[in-house]
Amino acid sequence: MTEQRTVAYFSMEIGLEPGMPTYSGGLGVLAGDTVRSAADLNVPLVAVSLLHRAGYFDQRLDPSGWQTEQPVRWVIEDYLREMPARASVTIEGRTVHIRAWERQVMGCGGATVPVYFLDSDLPENSEWDRTLTHFLYGGDSHYRLCQEVVLGVGGVRLLAALGYDHLERFHMNEGHASFLALELLEEHARQAGRASPNQDDVEAVRRRCVFTTHTPVPAGHDQFPLELVTRVMGDRDVFRMKDVFCCDGLLNMTYLALNLSHYVNGVAKRHGEISQSMFARHAIDSITNGVHVATWTSAPFRTLFEQYIPGWQHDNFSLRYALNIPKSEVWQAHMAAKQALIEHVNREANAGMNVDVLTLGFARRAATYKRADLLFDDIERLRAISRNNGAIQVVYAGKAHPCDHDGKLLIQRLHQLQQQVKPEVRVAYLENYDMALGQLVTAGVDVWLNTPEPPQEASGTSGMKAAVNGVPSLSILDGWWIEGCIEGVTGWSIGDNGRDRNTHADRARDAAALYDKLEHAVIPAFYRERDRFIDVMRHAIALNGSFFNTQRMMQEYVLKAYFG
Numbered sequence: 320m321t322e323q324r325t326v327a328y329f330s331m332e333i334g335l336e337p338g339m340p341t342y343s344g345g346l347g348v349l350a351g352d353t354v355r356s357a358a359d360l361n362v363p364l365v366a367v368s369l370l371h372r373a374g375y376f377d378q379r380l381d382p383s384g385w386q387t388e389q390p391v392r393w394v395i396e397d398y399l400r401e402m403p404a405r406a407s408v409t410i411e412g413r414t415v416h417i418r419a420w421e422r423q424v425m426g427c428g429g430a431t432v433p434v435y436f437l438d439s440d441l442p443e444n445s446e447w448d449r450t451l452t453h454f455l456y457g458g459d460s461h462y463r464l465c466q467e468v469v470l471g472v473g474g475v476r477l478l479a480a481l482g483y484d485h486l487e488r489f490h491m492n493e494g495h496a497s498f499l500a501l502e503l504l505e506e507h508a509r510q511a512g513r514a515s516p517n518q519d520d521v522e523a524v525r526r527r528c529v530f531t532t533h534t535p536v537p538a539g540h541d542q543f544p545l546e547l548v549t550r551v552m553g554d555r556d557v558f559r560m561k562d563v564f565c566c567d568g569l570l571n572m573t574y575l576a577l578n579l580s581h582y583v584n585g586v587a588k589r590h591g592e593i594s595q596s597m598f599a600r601h602a603i604d605s606i607t608n609g610v611h612v613a614t615w616t617s618a619p620f621r622t623l624f625e626q627y628i629p630g631w632q633h634d635n636f637s638l639r640y641a642l643n644i645p646k647s648e649v650w651q652a653h654m655a656a657k658q659a660l661i662e663h664v665n666r667e668a669n670a671g672m673n674v675d676v677l678t679l680g681f682a683r684r685a686a687t688y689k690r691a692d693l694l695f696d697d698i699e700r701l702r703a704i705s706r707n708n709g710a711i712q713v714v715y716a717g718k719a720h721p722c723d724h725d726g727k728l729l730i731q732r733l734h735q736l737q738q739q740v741k742p743e744v745r746v747a748y749l750e751n752y753d754m755a756l757g758q759l760v761t762a763g764v765d766v767w768l769n770t771p772e773p774p775q776e777a778s779g780t781s782g783m784k785a786a787v788n789g790v791p792s793l794s795i796l797d798g799w800w801i802e803g804c805i806e807g808v809t810g811w812s813i814g815d816n817g818r819d820r821n822t823h824a825d826r827a828r829d830a831a832a833l834y835d836k837l838e839h840a841v842i843p844a845f846y847r848e849r850d851r852f853i854d855v856m857r858h859a860i861a862l863n864g865s866f867f868n869t870q871r872m873m874q875e876y877v878l879k880a881y882f883g
């Protein structure tokens with residue numbers, strides 16, 4: 320069993336179950352969907368992450384809309400099995416012992432992919448070391464660096480201790496895992512009987528490593544002062560290999576991964592191009608993200624797909640046949656999903672929403688670049704559109720990172736805007752966004768709204784979840800939507816393509832484009848050309864659901880990155 324696994328996939332976060340708070344947003348959900356599709360396709364993959372015992376937090380909003388955070392108490396044994404194997408890493412000269420907890424993720428054909436969650440909370444470790452696997456993206460950069468040592472170095476060692484001795488590829492899902500390559504480098508040197516790595520070892524490690532970058536802006540890349548790195552990891556010969564390790568006294572985790580990988584990709588075509596221009600010395604390909612279709616499809620659409628597209632879970636390409644599903648049945652399935660959402664919103668937020676009103680959805684991390692408040696740029700215009708052209712209501716959800724003050728202000732602002740757009744527009748901000756709520760919201764709204772500041776949305780995946788449920792996107796042309804948008808066929812664009820936005824005027828222009836599209840395209844189609852609207856829904860499934868899924872994505876990784 321173990322020895323047959325040839326690909327090790329490392330990710331700081333991974334979303335396997337709504338009850339396991341081991342992810343914070345799109346990166347972790349993508350990791351979970353990747354593992355689920357690997358299991359469906361019987362790819363010999365094993366995944367590694369950290370346990371995050373205290374979870375990514377429980378979000379509460381006070382009456383003013385200000386976010387507060389509580390640790391999540393979850394019963395690890397309900398989800399995971401403790402493994403007897405142990406490994407250790409050295410941090411500041413101390414030995415930190417690590418154990419692993421296992422979950423086997425089963426695919427649609429019965430094959431499984433094991434996922435290991437590393438845990439340093441062992442009695443033999445110091446009090447502080449025991450907390451290293453408690454908080455996802457918590458603490459300062461020193462804490463983060465120690466966590467990344469546990470993930471990268473500890474992960475490689477634990478896989479060996481578990482008996483995985485045929486691993487040919489190591490996949491770093493974002494730079495948090497880059498230390499795995501450093502560990503492999505030193506391991507190669509040791510095995511060759513050398514005290515420190517040389518160029519042969521670098522070449523050998525590069526053949527084994529694959530790196531996926533997710534961040535289109537330099538500020539998003541993890542970096543640490545070399546002085547801190549030396550304090551935590553000790554002084555090592557590799558730190559002096561300039562073409563591998565370091566520039567200007569800083570360790571940049573992205574460069575480390577780039578230097579030690581033979582295959583590097585961005586997560587959408589545009590993101591691949593942007594990454595290529597950021598890192599001109601490296602060849603950067605792209606593999607566009609996807610979602611795990613069976614995970615994100617609502618119950619009513621599952622039933623419909625079973626009836627009209629048998630085998631859709633095994634072959635996501637067959638979702639193209641959604642064009643043959645009668646429109647009345649597509650609408651019926653959609654209304655069932657919408658009913659479930661509206662009941663939830665009215666119960667949780669006392670929102671008084673109506674199932675017959677055009678409902679927009681916006682749910683994702685409350686990072687400011689995503690511009691959750693763009694819809695409210697001109698409140699009077701928004702109210703007039705809803706009054707004169709056709710009513711709209713909007714469902715919001717999303718957590719701000721605990722240290723992201725601006726993100727919290729954004730949530731609070733949205734909370735207050737609810738009052739200002741009444742009675743024409745009803746708005747609800749739901750608490751505690753997670754995978755379960757994500758499924759309910761992406762499937763239950765009529766149109767999925769996405770308004771990032773280009774080029775910052777590397778891919779985005781929530782619009783893909785909407786698409787498999789027949790929910791078209793109304794979106795800025797950034798990330799995956801540049802590939803997924805066929806105007807008026809799979810959804811609608813906001814503004815033009817290819818220009819970065821950073822000024823106040825850009826924002827106003829995007830908002831005006833959003834209002835124009837709502838007024839002249841989306842609202843008329845929804846209320847007055849329902850047949851055409853349902854045709855867009857079917858094309859969202861047939862053209863986008865059939866392509867923007869992790870089954871197609873995993874096949875690309877297998878062909879180009881793992882065994883290419």
Ligand SMILES: *Cc1c(COP(=O)(O)O)cnc(C)c1O
Nearest residue numbers: 344345683753754757779780781
């Ligand atoms: C899909 C998902 C995301 C990613 O949303 P984007 O719009 O792609 O940023 C974030 N959080 C949760 C809980 C999700 O399910």
